[in-house]
Amino acid sequence: YQAQGSFGLLSPSIDKANIAKVLGVGETxxxxxxxxxxxIEEDVPxxxxxxxxxxxxxxxxxIKETNIAVMTELGGHNFRFASRRGKPLAIGVYNPNEExxxxxxxxEMKQYAVSGQYKEDYVWxxxxxIKWEKFISQFGITKAGLPEVVILDAPERxxxxxxxxxxxxxxxxxxxxxxxxxRLQEKGPKNPLxxxxxxxxxxxxxxxxxxxxxxVVVFWFALPSTDPIRPVAPSREEEESKKDK
Numbered sequence: 001y002q003a004q005g006s007f008g009l010l011s012p013s014i015d016k017a018n019i020a021k022v023l024g025v026g027e028t029x030x031x032x033x034x035x036x037x038x039x040i041e042e043d044v045p046x047x048x049x050x051x052x053x054x055x056x057x058x059x060x061x062x063i064k065e066t067n068i069a070v071m072t073e074l075g076g077h078n079f080r081f082a083s084r085r086g087k088p089l090a091i092g093v094y095n096p097n098e099e100x101x102x103x104x105x106x107x108e109m110k111q112y113a114v115s116g117q118y119k120e121d122y123v124w125x126x127x128x129x130i131k132w133e134k135f136i137s138q139f140g141i142t143k144a145g146l147p148e149v150v151i152l153d154a155p156e157r158x159x160x161x162x163x164x165x166x167x168x169x170x171x172x173x174x175x176x177x178x179x180x181x182x183r184l185q186e187k188g189p190k191n192p193l194x195x196x197x198x199x200x201x202x203x204x205x206x207x208x209x210x211x212x213x214x215x216v217v218v219f220w221f222a223l224p225s226t227d228p229i230r231p232v233a234p235s236r237e238e239e240e241s242k243k244d245k
Contacts, residue, residue, distance in 0.1 A: 039066040071110045074125040083154035090122040093129040095146040105147040112168045157185040
């Protein structure tokens with residue numbers, strides 16, 4: 001899980017007031033008296049591991065559940081990881097060229113991800129709708145209509161989208177109430193080179209290892225033989241033919 005976050009250790013000599021400041025919890029009475037494990041993220045309430053902190057299974061489960069940002073920026077390097085965590089993925093698609101509108105929209109998305117009514121039901125993320133225009137077109141989203149929210153259940157290839165609902169909270173509620181129905185993800189024509197590139201990025205670093213292994217194997221077989229060239233001994237028939245001549 002190291003690749004998805006950074007780990008740190010607070011010295012036991014640090015007083016509770018400073019620990020509370022580091023963790024952003026405000027009051028010292030929120031700090032456990034014994035040893036503890038906590039997850040820290042900017043503008044997000046600190047989450048403590050409850051129960052036995054030396055239980056390795058509980059610790060591993062805690063890390064697994066919290067090793068992704070409350071709202072993470074999605075791209076080729078982490079989309080598969082974020083979209084296969086047992087929950088649908090709520091994506092806030094934005095236009096980076098419209099800075100004011102985008103800033104307000106992303107703030108609204110993160111606020112809902114932190115304190116919204118259905119915050120626990122989804123994995124939350126944002127996506128550059130200009131950079132990933134071809135991808136978002138599968139869900140009926142155009143760059144002219146950005147920003148917009150879409151919910152995607154990647155394993156089931158279903159999604160929920162409605163450009164007419166502008167508020168994040170209203171969109172989620174409409175999905176929950178069944179007012180916005182699920183649809184099957186469209187399969188558009190794919191460029192083989194683009195598809196290979198996307199798969200290569202998705203499965204890094206294993207894809208890089210496989211490519212390097214293939215290169216080494218091909219290079220090995222392409223090397224010239226180091227065995228000395230020996231003359232072929234003539235057969236008995238050839239020797240007798242020469243004698244007859």
